Amino acid sequence: MTTLAVPLPSTESGRAGLRHAIRSEWTKLRSVRSTWISLAVIVVAGIGLSALVSNVEATRWANLGPVDRAQFDPVRFSQTGEFISQFVVGVLGALVVTSEYSTGSIRTTLAAMPRRTTVLVAKAMVVGAVVFVVTQITAFISFFVSQEVLTAHGGKALPAGSSIVTQLRTSVIPVVTLANGGAVRAVILCGVYLTMLTLIALGIGFILRHSAGAISLYVGLLLVIPLVIGILPSSISGSIEKYLPSNLGLAMIVVTTRKTDFAGVLLSPWAATGLLALYAAIIVVLAAWVLARRDA
Amino acid sequence: MISEIALVLSGHAVWGRLLMIEATGLSKTYGKTRAVDGLSFEVRPGAVTGFLGPNGSGKSTTMRMVLGLDRPTAGTVTLDGRQYHDLKWPLREVGALLEAKSIHPGRSARNHLWSLAQTNAIPKGRVDEVLELVGLTAVADRKAGKFSLGMSQRLGIASALLGDPGVLLFDEPVNGLDPEGILWVRTLFHSLAGEGRTIFVSSHLMSEMALTATDLVVIGRGRLIADTTVDDFINSNTEATVLVRSPEASRLAEVLTSSGASVVNGDNGSLLVTGARSSQIGEAAHAAGIALHELSPQQASLEEVFMDLTSDAVDFHGITSATTRAAS
Structure with a gap:
């Protein structure tokens, strides 16, 4: 009745480890519909919103004064979809963990892989890699689509190889290519930003173990805290704002047209990337610590 | 019997890795609640061991500690001397079914x-095999959320x-x-035990365990009440009761009471006698010249024995529990 027709491979060597956990987490991630819905929203809304905003900004061009024209950022407009995607990746990152707690299947997972840090690392690697690839592809498509939109409105390409910051003209809508300084960095960091947010949400999921709680906290970090800080006196808020995750994201994506506009308001792109990576590392390490200590 | 032994022995040969579950002074405290309190027991290979206790007695907590999911406050639980971790x-x-709907x-x-399967490098073919074994092949690609509780249990067993x-x-x-x-589960457990495996099954359904298990670990309020076999459990915990009917019931009661037995009135003028075997009662009645219309030893069910044993160890008594016990 229970005779084994399919022999199990030898268990003489090795043990259930990261390699196995990664395969398992990939199967879990791809076998639920919410993953594919989330990724579809990232791609469709990401590209759609970016194209839409580029179109709106291009139609406003004729009415812009010289100062506003100098701030016209064809790269940032092409990544506007990131605003929606940051919430989608948060939900995806949190649910990868909290859906296991809400169903109780985390116990099955941890019984199959008693080394809990391995489970956390596998989940982070799988969902992180998927989000990175999808957001990166989306960011590049958004970039090209948005530049096409600007071109359709009469935009002209900046000279190849020139820096966007110094070469922006006020006569025609600027259109950029990846050859323009800062463009590639901004587009790639858009995907990096969303990937690190995914890991932050995943960490929050392990810490709170509850879908609604984890998603609320995540949205609070991105939306509510900036609002609260915004009503503080500007002397206080001005010194805090640039360290908020959402503003770190902006710093990573923006290719400022006039350096002075964001000087002091935002960190440099690489400083922002480093700080956000630090936030993500702190939350993930904290998550690993509580996961290892608490009863499942 | 011989074939059973042979099966167990062949199990030994096939497994070469028989595992004993051993709990020693196992305790778990949640805040001020002692869910499991100094539990020590052994579960041996080649048998179905029932893990009995009322709801909230610490069975699930104990199982989670065996699987390394909950950390014991004190004590250890090992598998052939090894920690699950x-x-x-x-x-x-170790295979486990904790909650069907998880x-x-x-x-x-x-x-x-x-x-x-992937977590432990188990080949894909084995998935089809266990699906077949539990009879879920036809619904294997359906969402588990649509499964009935019974189907979910089968998936958990798979x-x-x-x-x-x-x-x-x-x-x-x-x-x-x-x-x-x-019936399918019962047969499956017997055949798994027959292959030499260690089967540890928790339940609050004593009647089911009487048919499924051979060994028993009984707990109440997190404490061990018995670690024995089903047969011994019933025998040693049954205070033999004999039902007697006689036209001279009251005189018989006096005779039996004076000889050291205790007698209570049963239904329809019958007497329930404890502390004397049916043979002793018959001879006492004969000696006193009392006619007997009925003399029948009462076999306590596992259910009754269990109820008696754990009545002090049940956390939440329902209003009906006292009347149920009186009636049984």
Whole structure:
């Protein structure tokens, strides 16, 4: 009745480890519909919103004064979809963990892989890699689509190889290519930003173990805290704002047209990337610590 | 009997890795609540061991500690001397069904099992095999959220069997199963035990355990009440009661009471006698010249024995529990 027709491979060597956990987490991630819905929203809304905003900004061009024209950022407009995607990746990152707690299947997972840090690392690697690839592809498509939109409105390409910051003209809508300084960095960091947010949400999921709680906290970090800080006196808020995750994201994506506009308001792109990576590392390490200590 | 022994022996040969579950002074405290309190017991291979206790008595907590999911406040639980955490391929050594519905509702049974198999390098063919074994092949690609409780139990049993483990833990596996399903589970457990595996099954259904288990670990309020076999459990805990009917009931009661037995009035003028065997009662009645119309020893069921034993150890008495016991 229970005779084994399919022999199990030898268990003489090795043990259930990261390699196995990664395969398992990939199967879990791809076998639920919410993953594919989330990724579809990232791609469709990401590209759609970016194209839409580029179109709106291009139609406003004729009415812009010289100062506003100098701030016209064809790269940032092409990544506007990131605003929606940051919430989608948060939900995806949190649910990868909290859906296991809400169903109780985390116990099955941890019984199959008693080394809990391995489970956390596998989940982070799988969902992180998927989000990175999808957001990166989306960011590049958004970039090209948005530049096409600007071109359709009469935009002209900046000279190849020139820096966007110094070469922006006020006569025609600027259109950029990846050859323009800062463009590639901004587009790639858009995907990096969303990937690190995914890991932050995943960490929050392990810490709170509850879908609604984890998603609320995540949205609070991105939306509510900036609002609260915004009503503080500007002397206080001005010194805090640039360290908020959402503003770190902006710093990573923006290719400022006039350096002075964001000087002091935002960190440099690489400083922002480093700080956000630090936030993500702190939350993930904290998550690993509580996961290892608490009863499942 | 001989064939059973032969099966167990062949099990030894096939397994070469028989596992004993051993709990020593196992305790778990949640805040001020002692869920498990100094529990020591052994579960041996080649038998179905029932883990009995009222709801909230600490059965699930104990099972979670065996699986390394909850950390004991004190004491240890080991598998052949090893901690669960140290098992290299846990699913190939220990299979467990904790909660039937603990599956992502949007994932198919097949994908659920496959993701589990991958963690312990179990080949894909084994997924089909266990699906076949529990009779879920036809619905393998349906979302687990649409499964009935009985189907979910079968899926849980399939996941426990996935790694062909020597130790199997089942927490309330017959909940939600129809009579046919219960019979199937019982047969499956017997055949798994016959192969030399260690089967540890929790239940609050004593009647089911009387048919399924040979060994018993009984707990109440987290404490060990008995670690024995089903037969010994009934025998040693049954204070033999004999039902007697006689036209001279009151005189017989006096005779029996004076000889040291205790007598209470039963239904329809019958007497319930404890402290004397039926043969002794018959001879006493004969000596006193009293006619007997009925003399029948009462066999206590496992249910009754259990109720008596754990009545002090039940946390939440329902209003009916006292009357149920009086009537039984």
